[in-house]
Amino acid sequence: MKTKRWTYVLGGVLLLVFAGFSLASFRSALTPYVDYGKAREGGRAVQVAGALVAGSSSYDDATGLLHFTLHDEETGQTLPVRYEGLKPANFEEAISIVAIGTYDEASGELAANKLLVKCPSKYQGAEVKEYS
Amino acid sequence: MDYISQLYLPGAVPIWAAVVFSLAAVWGYSLVLRGDESARVFARRAYTFFALAIALAAMVLIVELVRRDFRIEYVFQYSGTELPVHYQFAAFWAGQKGSFLIWLLWGSLIGLGVMRTAGKAEAPVMAIYTLTVMGLLFILVRENPFVMLGQTPAEGQGLNPLLQDDWMVIHPPIMFTGYALSAVPFAFAMAALWRRDYKNWAARAFPWTLAGFLVLGTAILMGGYWAYKTLGWGGYWGWDPVENASLIPWLFGVVLLHGLYLERTKGRYRRVNYLLATAGYMAVLYGTFLTRSGVLADFSVHSFVDLGISGWLIALMAVFLAIPLYLLVTRWREIPVVRNEDPMFSRGAFLVLSTMTVAVAALVITAGTSAPLLTGFMENPGQVGPDFYNRVNLPIAILVALLLSIVPFLTWRGTPLRELLRKLVLPAVAAAAVTGVAVYLAVRDPFHVAFVFLAVLALVTNLQKAFQRAQAQGIGAAGGWLSHVGVGIILIGFLASSAYDQSTKVTLAQGQPKQVGDMTLTFTRFIPRQGREKERMEVRVEKDGKEFFAYPKLFVNDRTRQVMANPDIKTSALRDLYISPIEFDPGSEAGAPQTVQLAQGESLEVGGRTVTFAGFDLRSHDADGPMRALERGEQISVGAAVDITADGQTQRVMPVYAFTSQGAVTAQPISLPGGGGIAVTGINANDGKVQLDLYGLTGGDVEPARLSLDVTKKPLIQLVWYGLYVILAGGLLSLWKRLQQARRHDEVAAASGEV
Numbered sequence: 001m002k003t004k005r006w007t008y009v010l011g012g013v014l015l016l017v018f019a020g021f022s023l024a025s026f027r028s029a030l031t032p033y034v035d036y037g038k039a040r041e042g043g044r045a046v047q048v049a050g051a052l053v054a055g056s057s058s059y060d061d062a063t064g065l066l067h068f069t070l071h072d073e074e075t076g077q078t079l080p081v082r083y084e085g086l087k088p089a090n091f092e093e094a095i096s097i098v099a100i101g102t103y104d105e106a107s108g109e110l111a112a113n114k115l116l117v118k119c120p121s122k123y124q125g126a127e128v129k130e131y132s
Numbered sequence: 133m134d135y136i137s138q139l140y141l142p143g144a145v146p147i148w149a150a151v152v153f154s155l156a157a158v159w160g161y162s163l164v165l166r167g168d169e170s171a172r173v174f175a176r177r178a179y180t181f182f183a184l185a186i187a188l189a190a191m192v193l194i195v196e197l198v199r200r201d202f203r204i205e206y207v208f209q210y211s212g213t214e215l216p217v218h219y220q221f222a223a224f225w226a227g228q229k230g231s232f233l234i235w236l237l238w239g240s241l242i243g244l245g246v247m248r249t250a251g252k253a254e255a256p257v258m259a260i261y262t263l264t265v266m267g268l269l270f271i272l273v274r275e276n277p278f279v280m281l282g283q284t285p286a287e288g289q290g291l292n293p294l295l296q297d298d299w300m301v302i303h304p305p306i307m308f309t310g311y312a313l314s315a316v317p318f319a320f321a322m323a324a325l326w327r328r329d330y331k332n333w334a335a336r337a338f339p340w341t342l343a344g345f346l347v348l349g350t351a352i353l354m355g356g357y358w359a360y361k362t363l364g365w366g367g368y369w370g371w372d373p374v375e376n377a378s379l380i381p382w383l384f385g386v387v388l389l390h391g392l393y394l395e396r397t398k399g400r401y402r403r404v405n406y407l408l409a410t411a412g413y414m415a416v417l418y419g420t421f422l423t424r425s426g427v428l429a430d431f432s433v434h435s436f437v438d439l440g441i442s443g444w445l446i447a448l449m450a451v452f453l454a455i456p457l458y459l460l461v462t463r464w465r466e467i468p469v470v471r472n473e474d475p476m477f478s479r480g481a482f483l484v485l486s487t488m489t490v491a492v493a494a495l496v497i498t499a500g501t502s503a504p505l506l507t508g509f510m511e512n513p514g515q516v517g518p519d520f521y522n523r524v525n526l527p528i529a530i531l532v533a534l535l536l537s538i539v540p541f542l543t544w545r546g547t548p549l550r551e552l553l554r555k556l557v558l559p560a561v562a563a564a565a566v567t568g569v570a571v572y573l574a575v576r577d578p579f580h581v582a583f584v585f586l587a588v589l590a591l592v593t594n595l596q597k598a599f600q601r602a603q604a605q606g607i608g609a610a611g612g613w614l615s616h617v618g619v620g621i622i623l624i625g626f627l628a629s630s631a632y633d634q635s636t637k638v639t640l641a642q643g644q645p646k647q648v649g650d651m652t653l654t655f656t657r658f659i660p661r662q663g664r665e666k667e668r669m670e671v672r673v674e675k676d677g678k679e680f681f682a683y684p685k686l687f688v689n690d691r692t693r694q695v696m697a698n699p700d701i702k703t704s705a706l707r708d709l710y711i712s713p714i715e716f717d718p719g720s721e722a723g724a725p726q727t728v729q730l731a732q733g734e735s736l737e738v739g740g741r742t743v744t745f746a747g748f749d750l751r752s753h754d755a756d757g758p759m760r761a762l763e764r765g766e767q768i769s770v771g772a773a774v775d776i777t778a779d780g781q782t783q784r785v786m787p788v789y790a791f792t793s794q795g796a797v798t799a800q801p802i803s804l805p806g807g808g809g810i811a812v813t814g815i816n817a818n819d820g821k822v823q824l825d826l827y828g829l830t831g832g833d834v835e836p837a838r839l840s841l842d843v844t845k846k847p848l849i850q851l852v853w854y855g856l857y858v859i860l861a862g863g864l865l866s867l868w869k870r871l872q873q874a875r876r877h878d879e880v881a882a883a884s885g886e887v
Binding site for chain 1: 476492496499500503507510511512513514515516517519520523524527637638639697714715838840842
């Protein structure tokens with residue numbers, strides 16, 4: 001019986017350690033949804049949403065980066081974004097783009113590592129795809 | 133009446149009829165529960181009619197989709213006159229309403245099977261089960277798929293081109309079958325609690341749980357394939373809420389399977405199994421709530437917009453949480469408990485440990501998926517990315533691999549540590565050898581080294597056990613162990629393909645080779661659309677003196693103008709080469725060709741090359757000459773022999789000019805040695821001159837076509853698919869064996885007259 005109790009304690013401790021580890025991972029991986037002003041404060045990964053400013057997107061062959069600008073209709077602000085990765089299939093037609101990344105003060109851009117693209121409302125209810 | 137006049141009655145009436153029949157079935161079964169045995173036949177009939185009514189409603193929707201009856205809003209939204217017939221099926225489940233209907237259809241048909249196999253527990257099982265499908269039915273009553281539009285549009289909006297894929301035809305219905313199956317163990321568990329018959333449900337529910345595990349696993353496999361091979365998401369799994377919504381119930385299904393096994397063989401785990409059956413079904417409802425209610429709209433993904441059913445989904449969750457809660461609280465002390473007296477190194481103890489580990493994984497993934505809700509109280513709610521899931525699941529995977537490696541050597545009574553270690557020596561040597569190779573190649577991170585060692589160890593020990601069992605008791609007895617082998621395989625695949633992939637972005641100018649790692653890539657040409665085959669890029673890949681061609685696709689959808697990209701994947705034994713197009717720039721020559729006129733023998737210097745018109749070529753024509761052919765209305769084609777001289781070397785090309793007497797002209801450009809292109813755009817019969825369009829010959833502001841690619845090497849990614857195949861094959865073996873046993877059991881029971 002002694003050993004049994006001992007294993008339960010060990011299991012409990014392991015679970016607690018894992019819970020703490022999960023919570024820490026959760027906090028560090030969390031990307032809060034913020035407005036552009038808050039995004040510009042930098043320091044951590046955030047996510048912002050907005051409409052693509054028409055004609056603002058360009059792909060840079062040399063660096064392999066996609067540059068574009070998002071426009072927040074509520075605040076009227078804009079935010080330049082650069083993205084490293086595959087360009088989403090319906091990027092130009094998106095009604096809304098969510099970019100997840102960290103603000104890079106040097107270039108004044110949000111360095112996104114993930115984009116979520118929402119299809120036009122014509123396909124409302126259908127699909128929105130995720131790219132990471 | 134106004135509301136009714138807006139409905140397409142051949143579809144709406146069966147749905148209403150189904151409501152009546154389902155209520156009648158629940159009422160009938162509740163009479164049986166109160167001891168009125170004569171109501172059983174009535175209840176069965178009511179349920180059968182309910183299932184028929186749903187099947188009829190589904191049939192009407194399919195017929196209307198195929199007929200392209202755009203009066204019906206749902207048909208208008210997801211179908212179109214140009215949509216091929218097999219995509220009309222995809223249109224069935226492309227929208228919210230249709231996907232609930234297909235779910236309900238499978239649910240109601242599965243109920244017919246449950247009715248037959250529930251045995252003595254039929255009445256309470258079917259009463260609960262019918263309640264679960266009624267939850268879906270009421271969603272359809274509220275969100276009727278047969279709502280008609282005020283007027284009949286001539287054309288539908290068509291199916292989202294991203295969904296026009298063969299996988300879309302097959303993947304969702306299988307997924308919804310898996311969802312529907314998750315309600316069966318739940319119904320059995322609740323019925324067992326209700327009847328206070330705690331002993332028999334595990335055996336009855338086991339094959340259904342196994343079936344759900346297989347079907348949902350198949351759906352997840354297909355979803356991964358779809359994402360990887362066609363959609364070009366770069367991977368098979370993105371930890372996206374919709375993906376997680378199918379993974380979480382699957383993991384709970386895995387845990388429940390082992391729990392039921394423990395209950396059947398040792399009478400243990402009873403209380404936990406009720407919780408697990410509830411958790412599996414709740415996971416399906418909760419996942420549906422997360423992805424369908426619009427709560428994740430700002431954070432997702434495949435998001436469905438809010439149809440106003442979130443309130444109903446919350447109510448459903450509350451009801452199906454309240455039922456098990458009430459039953460468990462009132463019966464908790466009665467549930468017979470077999471005390472846990474297993475020694476540490478026994479099969480029982482390890483079963484508990486490993487299933488709990490998997491349950492923890494399911495809970496952690498649930499927490500991650502719920503991040504936007506969990507952080508909803510904060511100033512800026514957020515979500516967690518793949519980082520979270522990968523990091524948290526790494527120790528879980530290592531622990532699972534450790535437990536799985538040892539479990540084949542454990543007996544129920546417990547295995548002495550010394551004997552265990554002795555048996556582990558040989559497999560450990562084999563695993564160490566493989567790990568050594570992995571370390572030599574790339575793996576350095578200590579966690580990854582442990583991961584590889586334990587995954588290989590689990591593979592080896594379980595394979596050994598599977599062989600022993602198959603030899604001793606027939607192949608059916610090896611199913612579970614075989615699935616564990618699959619877990620070992622898939623874990624190696626996960627690690628190799630996600631942590632050790634190498635991705636390079638490269639931009640290739642047409643015709644100019646570029647070194648990428650140990651390969652030389654050349655963008656050779658753009659292949660225009662041919663029939664159903666979309667525009668493709670041809671990329672020559674040279675490696676170690678061997679060459680092959682890859683054909684990634686990048687095309688604009690005709691109707692929506694969306695740019696679509698499909699990767700091309702070259703699979704070899706040890707890795708996949710994943711070539712995904714990012715951007716295509718046709719170059720300036722396509723837009724602005726240089727047009728020149730040359731007489732026979734005349735030359736022109738363009739961008740360092742000499743272009744000489746050598747003369748017309750009419751040899752391709754019949755003996756009676758081109759004029760006769762022209763008179764007959766046939767197409768005439770005239771070749772222009774053009775010599776291209778560069779660096780003292782001359783090569784002849786023969787662009788062709790084709791025309792008919794009606795004036796239809798085709799001038800297909802052909803490519804030139806050394807890059808660029810040429811087309812004949814006119815011939816002047818009077819002065820014997822030819823008009824040529826030259827593409828990309830001049831330097832300076834004329835740019836060649838450029839293709840930007842993402843080239844990723846994904847080592848051992850095949851193991852992910854193979855591992856899942858083996859896991860599912862093991863499950864299939866077990867199901868086959870179970871069904872055989874059940875048949876024998878029923879025969880014995882029938883012979884002794886106690887069905």
